[in-house]
Amino acid sequence: MENLENTIVQSKSILSIQSHVVHGYVGNKASTFPLQMLDWDVDVLNTVNFSNHTGYGDLKGVCSTGDELINIYKGLKQIDIKYDAVLTGYVHGFDTLEAVGKICLDIRNRGKRNGNQVTWLLDPVMGDEGVLYVEKNVIPIYRQILDSQQVDIATPNQYELELLLDCKIVCIESLKQALKLFHDKYKVKHIVLSSLFAELFEDLDGGPETIYCCVSSLDILDHIVFYRIDKIPGYFTGVGDMFSALLLDRLIKSQDIIISVNEVLTVMKNVLTVTKELGKTSGKIGDKNMKDCELRVIECKNFYEKHNAVYDPIYIKRTL
Structure with a gap:
């Protein structure tokens, strides 16, 4: 028994509040298994x-109301469930998002009262490449949630950062200004922009096949950090959901945002490469062949705990 105890890793607990699909891998389906493989006890809401997912063009199902989520959370409180972290992703409407904000703030406050720091990663899933795919009235609710100054890590893409700040990002300087405003206004410690498109910038190298990930952290006051990424051809969903889950795990364990992002980007590169190699067709939005573009979450199980980092960080001074 003594030897067995020495090999057991004590799990951490997390509440993941995201979408659910019966078939496929987006939202909680893309996050839960990788987190469990990394020794997290995952509760899903x-x-x-x-x-x-909506990429198929057809679907059946229901959206949860804010009251339904609050009621379920009350049940969790009644049995005194505590968490080390919360992860929030896709929320379709303003009343549901308001409920998610209340739940996460209550978890944070309960943690503080018990002397436990609950880490909150917020992925403000609203749209991409200029296309909004949630109700427009969720934008001010995200701003209200961020105004609480309780979010530790935010992982918007370029378009979502523009929506939150009501500004346009067209160059590195305008990006610096946006990141500074976000840090100053919302006191978020780590901002990880999951995708910046080189073709939309005046001064980023690369064309349509090049994207960048950008890290801005209060732990690194003099620089922001870029990672240049060659796009893997194809249409994939759930990428941001898995990215955020893996990032939360890495950052809590290492406390190093630069290493954490590099390792997660490397994992995602491997996952997308395997997904593309095993897919028989090239799916696109509204295509029944989308099932061949679902992330190979199970087949990639051996990647999640790897600490490889293949990208070179590019350090850009915050001010000239």
Whole structure:
């Protein structure tokens, strides 16, 4: 028994509040298994319950209301469930998002009263490449949640950062200004922009096949950090959901945002490469062949705990 105890890793607990699909891998389906493989005890609270993700063009299912989520959370409180972290992703409407904000703030406050720091990663899933795919009235609710100054890590893409700050990002200087405003206004410690498109910038190298990930952290006051990424051709969903889950795990364990992001980007590169190699067709939005583009979450199980880092960080001074 003594030898067995020495080999057991004590799990941490997390509440993941995201979408759910019966078939496929987005939201909680893309996050739960990788987190479990990394020794997390994952509780899931589903903001929608769909047959499949929207990329298929057809789906059946229901969206959770704010009252339904609050009621479920009350049940968790009654049995005194505590968490080390909360992860929030896709929420479709303003009343549901308001409920998610209340739940996460209550978890944070309960943790503080018990002397436990609960880490909150907020992925403000609203749209991408200029296309909004949630109700427009969620934008001010995200701003209200961020105004609480209780979010530790935010992982918007370029378009979502623009929506939150009501500004346009067209160059590195405008990006610096946006990141500074976000830090100053919302006191978020780590901002990880999951995708910046080189073709939309005046001064980023690369064309349509090049994206960048950008890290801005209060732990690194003099620089922001870029990672240049060659796009893997194809249409993939759930990428941001898995990215955020893996990032939360890495950062809590290492406390090093630069290493954490590099390792997670490397994992995602491997996952997308395997997904593309095993897929038989090239799916696109509204295509029934989308099932071949689902992330190979199970087949990639051996990647999640790897600490490889293949990207070279590019350090850019915050001020000239």
